[in-house]
Amino acid sequence: MxxxxxxxxxxxxxxxxxxxxxxxxxxxxxxxxxxxxxxxxxxxxxxxxxxxxxxxxxxxxxxxxxxxxxxxxxxxxxxxxxxxxxxxxxxxxxxxxxxxxxxxxxxxxxxxxxxxxxxxxxxxxxxxxxxxxxxxxxxxxGFDTAVNIAMEAIDRLHTTAESHHRALIVEVMGRHAGWIALHAGLAGGANVILIPERPFDIDKVVAWVEHRFQTRYAPIVVVAEGAHPAHDDLALTSAELDSFGHVRLGGVGQLLAEEIEKRTGKEARCTVLGHIQRGGTxxxxxxxxxxxxxxxxxxxxxxxxxxxxxxxxxxxxxxxxxxxxTRELKLVPVDRYAEAEVFFG
CATH class of the missing domain: 3.40.50.450 (Rossmann fold)
Structure with a gap:
């Protein structure tokens, strides 16, 4: 054969x-x-x-x-x-x-x-x-490798966020499912985790960020690339499609950083891990x-x-x-992690 x-x-x-x-x-x-x-x-x-x-x-x-x-x-x-x-x-x-x-x-x-x-x-x-x-x-x-890479990035970003009193947003991969964001965010001690399965309220995200600043610690927000707001107040996708009909994603992290900085008056920066999560050993x-x-x-x-x-x-x-x-995608059952001390948008 x-x-x-x-x-x-x-x-x-x-x-x-x-x-x-x-x-x-x-x-x-x-x-x-x-x-x-x-x-x-x-x-x-x-x-x-x-x-x-x-x-x-x-x-x-x-x-x-x-x-x-x-x-x-x-x-x-x-x-x-x-x-x-x-x-x-x-x-x-x-x-x-x-x-x-x-x-x-x-x-x-x-x-x-x-x-x-x-x-x-x-x-x-x-x-x-x-x-x-x-x-x-x-x-x-591939999932375990991607999570470990994202977790290490979050660990490193904690120190620079606290040194400069900034809010740092980490955008990770995840078009329909927020598994990478969830596991990396939990393992890295993020303060806010935004996943595609649960549309977020930008007002609540800003409130959580402000609360974190009040504790004298800098907030870390982890967001999956497919996360989206509950209301159409942020434009997150382009009209470009691939050969399987998927919309090109990316940019939610930067838009969140701009919105958080505008509303809180605090510096906010976005790090997009992108293909770094796919590469390497x-x-x-x-x-x-x-x-x-x-x-x-x-x-x-x-x-x-x-x-x-x-x-x-x-x-x-x-x-x-x-x-x-290929019948059905495996999405994050948010209730499974209800006992964790983590904010979902």
Whole structure:
């Protein structure tokens, strides 16, 4: 059997660990052959491949990013003259002698994989997103690394905030789900945490900031990029869309800083962590989880358990239907953290 491997969507710490585990177990235990597709779904669309054997994955465990490259290409939007995206992928897989695909990605990439499985392409999925918002798995690799990076940034910002008596706003990733903001904010001792699941009241945010200043300590506000006000009093998004129809986010932190400074008279500064959260070496937790996902994904291919995704349930790795993996996002249940001494907007 010849197996194709691709990584799609945003890069994520732990992707290389998955690739390494897939190839090493697949070659050494199952006698499979592998080919890597470059840059997400663009690879099978254009038959753009790279060799993928044991020597190619040697030494990549601690590396961030993905040796295969990634993109947000959507095959169902690739309808050129003659053949649509699905037909092009089918033809290219047949021409390359690829019998199955292992697809490593998040909501959008796995959503494409589920639709391609319905079109007759043998697919196994591996969940990847630093947002930790895929509903069929308890955790996704990359999330722990992103939280630790954000937590360290918050720890460092506490000292400069207190030295200059400023309010500091930390904007982290999280389009629909506020898991990174919540965990990093709790771990870093933030005073205000704003998440997409609960629209915030700017008046309350300002009141909490002022209260913090009254205690002679400088406030730290952690906000997910997808957080939004309860009322349309702040314009937070652009009209630009990606190939999956997502609005480009960013800017909520700066707007909050401007509003807080205007209303309190105190200096406010915003730090946007952005892609820093995605980069660099993965934590031990993410390396282990990604490796386990890779080992189980290649076993699923060998067992011809197509149309499934590997998932973490408790401490076990299980197989779930791909359609289940992309049916519903896992959002923060705010009531779960009601006992924590933290403000939600």
């Amino acid at each position: 010849r197996v194709g491997v691709l990584t799609g969507g945003g890069d994520c710490p732990g992707l290389n660990a998955v690739i390494r585990a897939v190839v090493r177990r697949g070659v050494q235990e199952y006698g499979l052959e592998f080919v890597g597709f470059r840059d997400g779904w663009r690879g099978p669309l254009e038959a753009d491949t790279m060799p993928l054997d044991v020597s190619a994955v040697r030494g990549i465990l601690p590396r961030g990013g993905t040796i295969l490259g990634s993109s947000r290409t959507n095959p169902f939007k690739e309808n050129g003259p003659g053949r649509n995206g699905v037909d092009r992928i089918k033809d290219n897989l047949a021409g390359l002698g690829v019998d199955a695909l292992i697809v490593i990605g998040g909501e959008d990439t796995l959503g494409v994989a589920a639709r391609l499985y319905d079109e007759g392409i043998p697919v196994v999925g591996v969940p990847k997103t630093i947002d930790n918002d895929l509903g069929a798995t308890d955790y996704t690799f 993965p934590t031990a937790f993410d390396r282990v989880l990604a490796t386990r996902f890779g080992l189980h994904a290649v076993a699923a291919v060998y067992n011809e358990a197509f149309g499934t995704m590997v998932a973490l349930r408790g401490t076990d790795i299980v197989r779930v239907p791909l359609v289940e993996a």
